[in-house]
Amino acid sequence: MTTGVLHDPFASAAPLLLLDVSFHPSSLWLLALLPLAILAFVRHWRRRRRATVAFSALAAVDHAPGGRWARLTIVLPILRALAIVVLVVAIARPVESNESSRTLVEGVAIELVIDRSDSMRALDFTVDGKRANRLDALKEIATRFIEGGDGFEGRGTDLVGIVVFARNADSIVPLTLDHDVVVDAVAQIRFPDDGAEMGTAIGDAIALGIDKLKDASDRANRDGRTRIKSRVLVLLTDGEQNAGELSPDEAAALAKSTDVRLYTVGLGTEGIAPVPIRTPFGTQIQNVPVAIDEKTLTRIAEATGGRYFRATDSESLRRIYETIDKLEKSSIEETKLVRYRDLAVDPTTVALPLLGAVSLPPILGIVLILLALEALLAATRLRALA
Numbered sequence: 001m002t003t004g005v006l007h008d009p010f011a012s013a014a015p016l017l018l019l020d021v022s023f024h025p026s027s028l029w030l031l032a033l034l035p036l037a038i039l040a041f042v043r044h045w046r047r048r049r050r051a052t053v054a055f056s057a058l059a060a061v062d063h064a065p066g067g068r069w070a071r072l073t074i075v076l077p078i079l080r081a082l083a084i085v086v087l088v089v090a091i092a093r094p095v096e097s098n099e100s101s102r103t104l105v106e107g108v109a110i111e112l113v114i115d116r117s118d119s120m121r122a123l124d125f126t127v128d129g130k131r132a133n134r135l136d137a138l139k140e141i142a143t144r145f146i147e148g149g150d151g152f153e154g155r156g157t158d159l160v161g162i163v164v165f166a167r168n169a170d171s172i173v174p175l176t177l178d179h180d181v182v183v184d185a186v187a188q189i190r191f192p193d194d195g196a197e198m199g200t201a202i203g204d205a206i207a208l209g210i211d212k213l214k215d216a217s218d219r220a221n222r223d224g225r226t227r228i229k230s231r232v233l234v235l236l237t238d239g240e241q242n243a244g245e246l247s248p249d250e251a252a253a254l255a256k257s258t259d260v261r262l263y264t265v266g267l268g269t270e271g272i273a274p275v276p277i278r279t280p281f282g283t284q285i286q287n288v289p290v291a292i293d294e295k296t297l298t299r300i301a302e303a304t305g306g307r308y309f310r311a312t313d314s315e316s317l318r319r320i321y322e323t324i325d326k327l328e329k330s331s332i333e334e335t336k337l338v339r340y341r342d343l344a345v346d347p348t349t350v351a352l353p354l355l356g357a358v359s360l361p362p363i364l365g366i367v368l369i370l371l372a373l374e375a376l377l378a379a380t381r382l383r384a385l386a
Contacts, residue, residue: 086370108232113233115235120191121275121276161212162186166199167200199242251300261304266292
């Protein structure tokens with residue numbers, strides 16, 4: 001997994017109010033000017049100590065109560081001090097951050113092309129300690145390969161599809177990120193029950209898988225969220241081509257021309273294998289000759305930059321899937337974007353206790369409001385007393 005992040009340039013900032021607010025580090029030092037707000041009271045204090053009316057004696061008015069407006073003279077320096085404080089905060093450049101992220105998945109499109117021909121009934125594998133046919137063993141390991149667990153990482157960000165074949169090839173699941181659907185489809189794969197389906201069309205099955213890979217990866221690349229970094233076809237078969245229109249070599253040439261890599265897996269023992277055979281006396285296990293065209297499977301895999309594997313039991317099949325799991329890796333790139341609003345000139349909304357969400361004007365606007373209020377009071381009610 002690779003991660004690209006646009007880092008927050010204001011990491012040293014201090015919080016303000018109830019927002020995700022910070023100060024620009026180059027201006028943060030300006031907060032040291034906050035004590036200048038004290039200067040707003042100097043003139044007020046000097047006026048209170050200086051006599052403004054000449055009288056020979058003030059004893060007669062020492063105990064006279066002050067007027068209501070006379071007691072409000074302190075409001076003017078308070079308003080000015082607040083204006084200075086808010087102005088200093090504004091020039092220190094408070095900013096509100098808003099972080100968003102964009103995830104780009106570079107996945108692998110994997111088409112599993114599974115042989116379901118009658119020869120896959122051979123009982124030379126084991127599942128959970130019990131003898132199993134080749135197809136059931138394949139299905140059990142394929143499920144772990146897709147879902148993950150038990151030593152497998154899983155294909156969480158990859159498109160996975162299923163093509164099955166005997167004499168004819170069929171796509172039973174299109175390439176998809178919905179792996180639950182894929183796993184359910186794998187569990188439902190059955191042997192052909194019609195004599196007309198007997199056969200092994202390896203070339204046609206590969207060609208169909210390539211077509212599905214090309215179509216799905218083109219769609220994924222167009223959506224902008226998923227980019228297919230590689231297209232992989234995993235062929236699992238136990239036999240030789242004896243049906244279909246395309247030869248395996250022709251299908252391999254098609255794969256190479258469309259940049260699809262083939263991994264071929266030959267399943268089962270070679271020579272003799274136990275196979276359940278229907279007889280007039282019921283189903284009986286008989287040892288029958290079996291053969292795998294390893295030369296062809298090796299040749300078509302290497303022609304596309306892939307590899308050929310031989311799986312003679314469940315454990316070797318498991319190791320093959322683990323190897324493919326490691327060879328074909330996905331990556332996720334997450335880019336974090338941080339946008340900032342300059343609160344000195346932009347309005348904002350804060351959540352205050354009891355009041356809820358309150359919309360505030362820009363900080364410089366608050367400065368102007370405070371100065372305007374001071375000027376208004378100094379020119380009207382507090383003019384003679386200021």
